[in-house]
Each structure stands twice: as C-alpha cells, then as structure tokens.
Amino acid sequence: MRRPLVAGNWKMNGDKKNIATLVAGLLSLKCKADVVVFPPYVYILQVLTGLSGTAVAVGAQNISEYKSGAYTGEISSEMLRDIGCQYCLVGHSERRSLYGENDRQVAKKFHQAQLAGLKPILCLGETLKQREKGKTFDLISAQIDTVLDCAGVNSLSDAIIAYEPVWAIGTGKPATIDQIQLVHQYIREKLGASGVKTRILYGGSVTPANTAELLFQADIDGVLVGGASLDIDTFNEMCQLA
Ligand code: PEP
Numbered sequence: 001m002r003r004p005l006v007a008g009n010w011k012m013n014g015d016k017k018n019i020a021t022l023v024a025g026l027l028s029l030k031c032k033a034d035v036v037v038f039p040p041y042v043y044i045l046q047v048l049t050g051l052s053g054t055a056v057a058v059g060a061q062n063i064s065e066y067k068s069g070a071y072t073g074e075i076s077s078e079m080l081r082d083i084g085c086q087y088c089l090v091g092h093s094e095r096r097s098l099y100g101e102n103d104r105q106v107a108k109k110f111h112q113a114q115l116a117g118l119k120p121i122l123c124l125g126e127t128l129k130q131r132e133k134g135k136t137f138d139l140i141s142a143q144i145d146t147v148l149d150c151a152g153v154n155s156l157s158d159a160i161i162a163y164e165p166v167w168a169i170g171t172g173k174p175a176t177i178d179q180i181q182l183v184h185q186y187i188r189e190k191l192g193a194s195g196v197k198t199r200i201l202y203g204g205s206v207t208p209a210n211t212a213e214l215l216f217q218a219d220i221d222g223v224l225v226g227g228a229s230l231d232i233d234t235f236n237e238m239c240q241l242a
Contacts (some may be wrong), residue, residue, distance in 0.1 A: 032242070090110045140163075174210055
C-alpha cells in the first residue's frame with residue numbers, strides 16, 4: 001500500500017512570528033499520513049528546530065540543478081540534506097512560468113536531489129490552453145520522459161509526483177475528480193511496473209472540502225496544498241482526513 005502524503009507549500013509567505021505560529025500548530029498534529037511542509041528558505045532552520053522530534057518533515061521549495069560550486073545565490077541538495085531537510089519540490093509551475101525553468105532543468109534538479117538523498121516531489125501539469133488543445137497527456141509524458149532520461153529509468157519508481165494543473169493552482173477551482181484520476185491513472189500506466197510504489201499527489205485548490213474524496217481515488221496518494229496550508233487548523237484537518 002502507498003502511504004498517503006500531505007504536503008504544505010508555504011511559498012513566499014510569513015515572517016518569524018507567523019512561522020512560529022504555524023510550527024506550534026503542527027506540534028499537536030496526530031495523523032496516519034506522512035506530512036511535510038515547505039517553508040521559505042530563510043525559515044527552514046527555524047522550522048526544522050521547532051518540529052524536531054515530531055513526525056512532520058521539512059523540505060525546500062526549490063534547489064539548484066548543480067551539485068556545488070560558483071553558483072551565487074543558489075542552494076544545493078546536499079546543503080539541505082546537511083541541515084536535516086528530507087524533501088524538496090522541483091518544477092513547481094510558478095518556477096516554470098515565472099522563472100523559465102524547462103523540463104531539462106527540472107530533471108537535473110530531480111536527479112541532484114535524489115543523489116543527495118532528498119526526496120524530490122516532481123511537479124507537473126498543463127496550462128488551460130494546453131488542456132483545451134488536447135495536449136495534457138503528451139505534455140505530461142514529455143515531462144516524465146525527460147526525468148527518466150536524466151535521472152535513470154527507475155528514478156520514479158520510489159518517488160513522488162505531484163500533478164498540478166496550472167489552471168487549478170490558487171484559483172479556488174480544482175480540477176474535477178474524474179479529470180484528476182484520469183491523469184493519475186495515465187501516469188501510473190506510463191510508469192508500468194516501476195510505478196506501483198510511486199506516490200502521485202494532486203495539487204490545485206485543495207481544501208478540507210475535497211481532500212477525502214480525492215484520497216478515496218485509486219491513484220491519488222496525497223495532496224500538495226498551497227494557500228490552505230497557511231491556516232494551520234485547515235491544514236491539520238486535511239492531514240487528519242488523509
Ligand atoms: C501549489 O501552489 O502547489 C498549490 C497547489 O496551490 P493552491 O493549493 O493554493 O492551489
């Protein structure tokens with residue numbers, strides 16, 4: 001059985017005080033799912049310290065595609081592992097659309113993360129235009145193939161993928177259960193035998209109102225939550241539903 005995973009992406013929000021409130025709220029969390037939060041970089045150590053001894057893991061929202069060296073302003077996977085992070089996001093749609101990250105860069109980041117012992121969550125998904133043109137499956141297939149090519153044919157077998165249709169992120173309009181399950185099933189079938197253990201999360205306007213139904217689907221193994229993860233009671237409620 002694949003263990004459910006609930007991931008909270010705090011994006012570029014919060015300050016020291018507000019992050020302390022989120023951490024304090026997580027201390028009382030009891031649930032069966034794996035839980036990870038992604039604070040902004042400068043607060044990662046604060047969160048790691050605050051959550052030490054709990055089952056809640058901490059990750060980074062982005063990493064360098066390089067191992068180490070003269071890359072001013074970048075943070076490597078090994079550094080994150082060194083301070084105690086367990087996860088990182090790669091290829092979030094905001095990184096792709098606002099910072100021009102392409103499939104090859106995302107695949108390199110995924111590979112670096114795995115080499116360093118981090119668990120990368122590979123984010124992928126189509127824009128509304130791509131969906132309307134019937135390109136959803138081709139696009140997702142290409143995004144996955146680039147990772148398999150760069151990180152190895154079995155690199156996704158014990159990994160985590162987050163399907164996040166761009167048009168559902170931060171819009172309050174999640175994809176329908178049927179749309180989501182179809183894409184997740186497509187990803188699982190594409191990975192074949194090596195995809196049996198792959199955890200495939202859904203992200204895009206997830207709230208407590210749709211969490212249970214999402215997680216009831218055969219190929220939905222968890223949720224990646226943006227906006228709703230910034231309210232700790234709401235986030236904890238989603239974790240408990242998983
Ligand atoms: C996200 O940014 O990954 C996300 C899913 O955001 P939201 O939950 O706010 O749609």
